[in-house]
Amino acid sequence: MSNVTTASATTCAIWADPRLWISMASVLVTFAAVLAALFLRELRAKFRPPILNIELARQNGLPMPVDLYPPQQGIPASPRREKSRYYHVRVSNPRRKADAVNGVAVTLLRV
Numbered sequence: 001m002s003n004v005t006t007a008s009a010t011t012c013a014i015w016a017d018p019r020l021w022i023s024m025a026s027v028l029v030t031f032a033a034v035l036a037a038l039f040l041r042e043l044r045a046k047f048r049p050p051i052l053n054i055e056l057a058r059q060n061g062l063p064m065p066v067d068l069y070p071p072q073q074g075i076p077a078s079p080r081r082e083k084s085r086y087y088h089v090r091v092s093n094p095r096r097k098a099d100a101v102n103g104v105a106v107t108l109l110r111v
Contacts, residue, residue, distance in 0.1 A: 050101045053092045061085035 064086055067079035089106050 048095075050093050050095055052101065052104065053094060054106065055090050055092075057088035057090055061087040 062085060064084055065081055066084040068082050069079050070077050087108075091104050091106065093101055
């Protein structure tokens with residue numbers, strides 16, 4: 001019976017030692033730091049996606065002539081000059097800089 005009492009007293013003494021708690025806390029903090037370093041960008045993209053605002057710099061675009069070449073012919077073919085418009089699109093992210101977005105593509109679906 002005395003062996004059981006001694007073992008439980010030793011176990012309680014181990015858990016009462018503050019060095020054990022400090023070591024366990026440092027292991028958990030280190031593990032959390034590794035997870036944050038590996039997956040922070042993916043977690044941020046999932047739980048806090050960017051909000052993108054798109055606006056035209058000029059409503060009517062910038063008129064500019066363009067040379068059009070017939071399809072499937074080389075450069076020596078005579079070009080046809082046509083009127084065209086170039087549109088400058090501003091894409092902004094009102095969220096903070098940590099939520100930066102790279103590789104944004106804007107596709108014009110209808111004219």
